[in-house]
Amino acid sequence: MTDHTEHRLAVIGAGVMGTNITALATGHGVPVVLVDVDDEKLAAARLTVRQKLKHAQLMGVLPEGRGRGELVTTTTLADVAEATTVIEAVTEVTEVKNKVLTEVGGLVAPGTLVISNTSCIPVDEMATWVPRGDELVGVHFMNPAYLIEMVEVIRGTGTSDATMERVTALLSVLGREGLVVNDAPGFVINRLLHPLINRAAMLVQEGVASAEVVDGLLEGCLGHSTGPLRTADLIGVDNLADSLVVLHERTGDPECAPCDLMLQLVRDGHHGRKTGRGFFDYRKAAE
Numbered sequence: 001m002t003d004h005t006e007h008r009l010a011v012i013g014a015g016v017m018g019t020n021i022t023a024l025a026t027g028h029g030v031p032v033v034l035v036d037v038d039d040e041k042l043a044a045a046r047l048t049v050r051q052k053l054k055h056a057q058l059m060g061v062l063p064e065g066r067g068r069g070e071l072v073t074t075t076t077l078a079d080v081a082e083a084t085t086v087i088e089a090v091t092e093v094t095e096v097k098n099k100v101l102t103e104v105g106g107l108v109a110p111g112t113l114v115i116s117n118t119s120c121i122p123v124d125e126m127a128t129w130v131p132r133g134d135e136l137v138g139v140h141f142m143n144p145a146y147l148i149e150m151v152e153v154i155r156g157t158g159t160s161d162a163t164m165e166r167v168t169a170l171l172s173v174l175g176r177e178g179l180v181v182n183d184a185p186g187f188v189i190n191r192l193l194h195p196l197i198n199r200a201a202m203l204v205q206e207g208v209a210s211a212e213v214v215d216g217l218l219e220g221c222l223g224h225s226t227g228p229l230r231t232a233d234l235i236g237v238d239n240l241a242d243s244l245v246v247l248h249e250r251t252g253d254p255e256c257a258p259c260d261l262m263l264q265l266v267r268d269g270h271h272g273r274k275t276g277r278g279f280f281d282y283r284k285a286a287e
Ligand SMILES: NC(=O)c1ccc[n+]([C@@H]2O[C@H](COP(=O)([O-])OP(=O)(O)OC[C@H]3O[C@@H](n4cnc5c(N)ncnc54)[C@H](O)[C@@H]3O)[C@@H](O)[C@H]2O)c1
Pocket: 012, 013, 014, 015, 016, 017, 018, 035, 036, 037, 038, 041, 088, 089, 090, 091, 092, 096, 100, 117, 118, 119, 120, 140, 141, 142, 143, 234, 235, 236, 239, 243
């Protein structure tokens, strides 16, 4: 096992998950270099990480006596080179992830743990984009990452035992428990969750019930803590549509083709909580 002083993270992508993972790591005393192509995203991310840390502190989920890990933000990908672990959390578009992981592979030294937080792209596919596929592993951090202790760990067919040991050590420092699954499109969580959300949106689209009623039934009758459509708004409707496309392309399952209502929300810029509106409207609550 390792302690927090032995870890230096680079997180690539300063969106919903990049900021969540950064708050989790810095809250556990691990320094983070947070990379994005967009300066405005980085400025917003610094504020978001501070707010998440405040929330985490209030919820009592941070370890005592470690202090905060330093946060550095940058638009220069080469700044990941000194990290002991790189966590890729960029947009769920195959070409974007391919470009980022290919570049990361050329920047980091052998022995650097490379993690993808992808929702649906198989680890074996991503392993062909990096020079050392045995050092790549999927870790599906949940949202919000600093509150949900369990993560899904995806072991590719080429992921080495040493990589599994390193990821276990990192997760332990971050206070997370990983359940390991084999590789497949969408793994376990999103192979189940994303078609469910898509079907929930289809029911709204078909006029069978409103978003409030669909979520109300899933919450009240089946004990879901947040209904599927509120979950969609938390994830980001744009990310969900991208992830469904990835799943559909790789499984051929028609249930995974994002429904028209979801695509319309994306086109209209209603991406969920992050834009103030998705299946539900959050603007009044924010005022
Ligand atoms: N949103 C969730 O609840 C959730 C949960 C688990 C996993 N994921 C996965 O995590 C990843 C990130 O999702 P998100 O919801 O944070 O997306 P997001 O759209 O909120 O953020 C993506 C970020 O990546 C940045 N980016 C794009 N191209 C880049 C590049 N070449 N270099 C550096 N940064 C780049 C964008 O500017 C943006 O800030 C995706 O793979 C997603 O499927 C998301």
